[in-house]
Amino acid sequence: MLPPWVVLGTAYYPEYLPRELGDRVETDLDLMVAAGIGAIRVGESVWSTWEPQDGVFELDWIRPVLDGAADRGIGVVLGTPTYAVPPWLQLKHPEIAAERRTGERVPWGVRQEVDYHQPAFLFHAERVIRRIVEHHRDHPAVIGYQVDNEPGLLLPHNESAFEAFVARLRETYGDVDTLNEAWGLTYWSHRLSDWSELWRPDGNSTPSYDLAWRRFQAERTTEFIGWQADLVGELRRPEQFVTTCLAYDRAAVADVPLSSRLDVAAGNLYVHVQDGLERPARPPRFEPGWIGRSVADLYLAADRVYGSRGEPFLITETNATSIGGSHLNHPPYDGQLRQLAWAMVSRGARMVQHWHWHSIHHGAETFWGGILGHGLEAGRVYDEIAAIGGEFAAAGASVAELRPDVDVAIVWSTESDWALHFQPPLAHPGGAPDKSSYRTIVTAFYAGVIDAGLRPGVVPVERLGVDPVALVSRYPVLVVPALYIASDAVLDLLVAYAQAGGHLVIGPRTGYADPEARARAEVAPGRLREAAGVHYLEYENLLDPQPVVGLDGHATRWAERLILDDADVLASFEHPGGGRRPVVTSKSFGAGRMTVVGTVPDGALARSVFSRALDSVWSQLPASVTALSAVNPAGERLWFVHNWSGSPVSVEPPAGVTGGRLELGPRDVRVLGEERA
């Protein structure tokens, strides 16, 4: 298992190096040790090296790495290579290719071109996994396993996938009339008289179908990873852990059920560094996507990994330097790698693996930078990594296994993300649908928590539980933005949370649809209306930001036309068509409170909503500084204070935080303790 301190790691691919360079394993491992690197991930990408021909295995090539690691006290996470099937297997079994659309196979040539549920794939996958794990499990260097890699890239449309989908629907709904009603199939003549009539996903336009299809595909990913985890679980030594590495944006991933099949949650977390990490936040320079674009995105991503199991986690990949394509070379400014590493630790990271040890000289990712570049010499990046290693070692167990303190928890709903991808509420300028609507809305609220100097957290809707009192004790404020797909039970729990003393904040679209992605046939916000003290029959997209009065900032992109029942207006705006409209309202309800934010708040509005809800422990945080806290297993509270700007700054910590006035250098970070009472 993992040692009782935070482990610095990297992915190590000596097999990729040109043969002409000779054997660099000893050199590399020595450099790693010198940098404080305590764990490496190996072997997950090279099935064709493990098994160069069908049934012909070459398992010993990794031995020098394992031996060298063991000699140096470096732990090895051994990967199963199933995400990259070898050429001989795709040639022998072309039917394993995933179909992007019905009948259109993904051509081989990258990786992850496969439908994981094809029997021919599973047969060969099991065989190679067994051989690798059985061969190496007893090696003292092996501390754990990573099964597969960033699963869930595709939504396979293969015949057997579709038939399994139909079978699952039969199980769920029993008969087609029930399905007709549940999905509203009277519309546009979609009513089925028999299961055989269900149309393929290729031409689908029905939101309920799409949501079911996404759920089904995510379950398939969970089943596949669970199957691998069980298989490796049977073979491993008991002290070894099993995980995978998740790219949270993958189309067919539901992180909570998937992570429940693992020993520990693990995520890959990449960020646009340089100005992207500047605070106050600057307008993003890149399109939204799998790479975070701000400090808020960074914390949100880390909190999502924490949220998957509600406990400390692994970062299996993060920026070593430039990331992405050949045209996206943006190495971090001095200090930023260190800031990233400590930010992840502060959210509960038990391991931080930089991807990867050395830049690769060929292949699709030639320009994804390693700790060592193509020249394989230690330089600025290596030196920064080594500085992190030194600091991790110095901090020791005190910073391991942290549980972040949460002032304001954001509820995350993967199903709402799917549903709002299919029917996006927001538009790009010019009128195209914004398929990132869900993430945009959630990020607006999450960033507001940070900007208000408060401590955010993420709780997936699946992990809200059923006890409102427990929720109140965990989270003083609970924010529920864009929870479009919501069951009655969850909505009732949210109301009970407010009644029990919590402060519930809802954002746009929350509670609007049911678990079948149907708009609810009730005046919005339906079951939340009484607690909210407002209702609405209309909503609209705002073409321009609208300044509000009552709070700071602007309403942007969306506005519900709130009609007051008995709430107070916190903010309103002058509508371009005439008249003043409430857009943030609040009502004392039971022992608690409910606030409605009927818009996508800009930075200033989101900050002022949360500043009004709760006071920051740190009274006068400079705009460039974040201060977040967590508690270690010994019960000690630690404060992680980052200065995200290029200029030094001076901060006065609150009473009880050790060390007195704090002088932070450019792009600096400091870990502070708290005096025990």
Add this chain to the structure above:
Amino acid sequence: MLPPWVVLGTAYYPEYLPRELGDRVETDLDLMVAAGIGAIRVGESVWSTWEPQDGVFELDWIRPVLDGAADRGIGVVLGTPTYAVPPWLQLKHPEIAAERRTGERVPWGVRQEVDYHQPAFLFHAERVIRRIVEHHRDHPAVIGYQVDNEPGLLLPHNESAFEAFVARLRETYGDVDTLNEAWGLTYWSHRLSDWSELWRPDGNSTPSYDLAWRRFQAERTTEFIGWQADLVGELRRPEQFVTTCLAYDRAAVADVPLSSRLDVAAGNLYVHVQDGLERPARPPRFEPGWIGRSVADLYLAADRVYGSRGEPFLITETNATSIGGSHLNHPPYDGQLRQLAWAMVSRGARMVQHWHWHSIHHGAETFWGGILGHGLEAGRVYDEIAAIGGEFAAAGASVAELRPDVDVAIVWSTESDWALHFQPPLAHPGGAPDKSSYRTIVTAFYAGVIDAGLRPGVVPVERLGVDPVALVSRYPVLVVPALYIASDAVLDLLVAYAQAGGHLVIGPRTGYADPEARARAEVAPGRLREAAGVHYLEYENLLDPQPVVGLDGHATRWAERLILDDADVLASFEHPGGGRRPVVTSKSFGAGRMTVVGTVPDGALARSVFSRALDSVWSQLPASVTALSAVNPAGERLWFVHNWSGSPVSVEPPAGVTGGRLELGPRDVRVLGEERA
């Protein structure tokens, strides 16, 4: 048939409502009556409800609606459900799927995925139509029929469609040598030696082929709608009407021949409201498309429906509130629905149906707003609709069956639209072709008529007739922009019109090509040259607007290099490459005049061209106001005066208009009479 007043209507889909709500038919119909709604459209989208299995019909589900409507004096337009084929039919006859490209079937899952001419489709369509119409024709509520819905979405590339195309070419041209010459097939080795050698449309680059293909596809749509209209026509009671509803932008629609197969023309007319309806017009916020973006677009669209048959018409669908996708929620400002309704009436609308009664809770159009929202409670939108209902009732027969007065008629050419879609003369910034070129050019001229305070009209080129004197008596000014596809006969008629005393205005590209889409081998504008008094050998795209002298405004996007024969220069501009260039010229010709506008005029230039041509009856119209007139069957002239801005305005009507000085509120409209001489 329709009652002798303007009918307010809506589409009503009780079958879409969740069963758990119980029966709302009585509630809904009562609400409709209270709002003055006098007609509903039903049943056109649910073939799978009419015929849930092959040959199994359930025809009585609509009975409560018909009975309830009859009880309340609401007329019902019964739809044939052929645009949405049921799952069992696509499963039984997959060959009915339209092919987007040869061999690539449109997947089922939306609606209108079908090639209308497949025998299996026609067999089943006829059967279900007969059953529905025979079953309900005698119900007293049924006042008419809508066959199909927005036909002509696709250009099916199915084998049988292609073979029918070839057969039609053989009929038209007789032999391949004639075709080779007509289409210029020597070019790039396209000469055929046999009909079997004709290439598929998929790879076509020949403009003449494309135009023939578009004509063929539009004829197929006309044949299909005509076939349905004839079928229903045989079955109906004589006092019932038959129509369809046209989306005028559909790829395979030629509205004039299609509408000739119906009892009355009917169009669906949607507009980007809010600031889109502001006057003076603001820069559009959305891309051009099937949704109008300005007051001028609104009138142009309505005039096109009038133009289809040259007589009053139905609006079968228009904005109830937000329209389009989930990300396009732009409910009208207070007053705008009323303004829209009266604008359509002023152009001859006999019925105005708002789509639809209630927002749907599922399916592709969840966020296309109804008169009632998802909460199914009456609110602001319902109240505005009810206000319209009240006004229609008060106005009674006086505003029905109107024929608009026309100062300036715009000639519309669907074939030129097709040809300039294939070979667009205009470019987007950066150099991509602007496939909306035809509509952009026509709209520039039409808007100029409105901006000059004149009364526009639309006359399709098919309905110009052959008598120049009759044309002069109908239209003092005739504008012919971008009539790229023009026969000798039409061009000669235009010249004769000017000679007979009309004022002919031509825009860019007019008369340039022949009916085979070949550029004419003559110095432009060829047959129009003598009347024009100018000619040109060169033309160009303007990258920047060029200010003109002589008139107001700018030449934009296109300039013909006009060389004077004996015309006068009305406007010229300084060319970026040096030298002054005439761009608007005029010449007195015979008893009339011909004006050449060799550019796409901006708003100011278009207005000044028409202001110079004709005086407005209203001497001092504020910039936010339009005043258009029409004559009812009793011979009374009515003026429809709209204030399209959010501020009140005062207007002095011309002598003879009743009521004295007019005070218009924000987004107001008033109907005024004229004193009889």
Add this chain to the structure above:
Amino acid sequence: MLPPWVVLGTAYYPEYLPRELGDRVETDLDLMVAAGIGAIRVGESVWSTWEPQDGVFELDWIRPVLDGAADRGIGVVLGTPTYAVPPWLQLKHPEIAAERRTGERVPWGVRQEVDYHQPAFLFHAERVIRRIVEHHRDHPAVIGYQVDNEPGLLLPHNESAFEAFVARLRETYGDVDTLNEAWGLTYWSHRLSDWSELWRPDGNSTPSYDLAWRRFQAERTTEFIGWQADLVGELRRPEQFVTTCLAYDRAAVADVPLSSRLDVAAGNLYVHVQDGLERPARPPRFEPGWIGRSVADLYLAADRVYGSRGEPFLITETNATSIGGSHLNHPPYDGQLRQLAWAMVSRGARMVQHWHWHSIHHGAETFWGGILGHGLEAGRVYDEIAAIGGEFAAAGASVAELRPDVDVAIVWSTESDWALHFQPPLAHPGGAPDKSSYRTIVTAFYAGVIDAGLRPGVVPVERLGVDPVALVSRYPVLVVPALYIASDAVLDLLVAYAQAGGHLVIGPRTGYADPEARARAEVAPGRLREAAGVHYLEYENLLDPQPVVGLDGHATRWAERLILDDADVLASFEHPGGGRRPVVTSKSFGAGRMTVVGTVPDGALARSVFSRALDSVWSQLPASVTALSAVNPAGERLWFVHNWSGSPVSVEPPAGVTGGRLELGPRDVRVLGEERA
């Protein structure tokens, strides 16, 4: 062969004219003679006219043109029509269609839809070529042949192409292990155990594979053109030449090996005229592509044709007036056609053919303007062409067969263009890869040479030779931007060039990868490091232009993080993340010098780099003027002085240039001699 003066020419397609116009051949040829047109290209586009049915030939239709040309002393270049296969051939042999992706045939309907290596195509191509050439070779008008037309449009994915690719790899690498190592196929499980396992190009993500595939496709084009050239070469009269016409941007073209199979290099050269030819250069109005956007692009394109064989060449097509699609009508300003013609002559053009004689009335290129427009009357464009004809005649042999003087030679690498298309180093704003990266970088340097008043040239990397001393004598300065794909031998030659006294300037990415497109496993710039006196481990994309100090202008889009060994810093910039960074360095090395430009220089920076390297012969050139020189076979140096602006300008030539102070009109050009020593 060509006459000993520069020939003005055009492409002539009388077969395209509508039959109703009657025979225009005599009229057209008379107009040509009057304009000084001395050569025409005929017949290359109409296989279906030469052979209207399989095996039925009609060869005499061109006879009147040949006779009329001979009568008037006009030379005829006879085309082989293989780029446009007739309908009967594609019907008879559908397998000749090129596959865009495996199994997806390019539909017929344009031209160049064919895989040139299909036997059925080759059989028919040879037959029709033989018939045409044998039939007309003895006609006195025929001076040469053009085989095919703009070859290399597609990368056919047909089965036989793929199999030939695999066979070529077997030849090159011998066994799969060698390939595995050469391409780095351990990565992502791509290791092959047998040749049959090689994946199709459709899904490829491996840069080495892509480069091999592009090389293979270009070789196929060379083989095809070489086969035709050999075939025609056997049939022609000895005094007739054989060439093709190259569009240099085609995907499957390597101009140097291809041109080696011809008697003379020939290129098609198109430019966005109007403001595109203004100097100082303005920001381009169009996307980069096959149409040049500046005076620098024009000279670069011409120099590339010169570079193909390192000798004078033909321009087989250039702007007659507007070029491109129906939406791109930008006729040249007065004087610009003359400027273009003389610019091409100054780089060694032996023939300048304007495409085409008359605008075509139908087909895909209706709006590509001819010397005569659709009206077929002589106008402004004809008059400008005639003026050029007069000047060519007056200049006679003195301006023919010129060899440009070169101060600064740019090394062009087609393989680097391919590789940086696959892995682009530059990004568009927003983060999309810029597939034009190679050309963008090269153009930035080439334009700097022009802007510094120096005389540029192009030398393809294949023609650098092996002798550094010879290189020094030919080129005082050698610029090597973005030479990403570079062999050890070439890099060593560059170092030797500097050592021998040359001034070597390298740009970004030069020397970074090896001939397999693998990043070199060495600290950059590797073999160039010693001569450079700098090295770098990191590089980055710049999101904003960064002003430099030391030289003028800005670093843009890319910056290598140069670390000084022993070079001098010429320019540096303040990094947004802090710290000053060298970005242009220089080091005296051996008898010469090496300068490193670690960025894409903007105009001012590129100019100042070259101004510092070398002094212009013309001391005070106005910003709108270029002055370039060349030497004719008689050893006379001629200066071509262009004023690219719309205002007149006065220039003082250097001593020795004849004629004294030079007054240039708007868009003027003058040819000046030099006094012999």
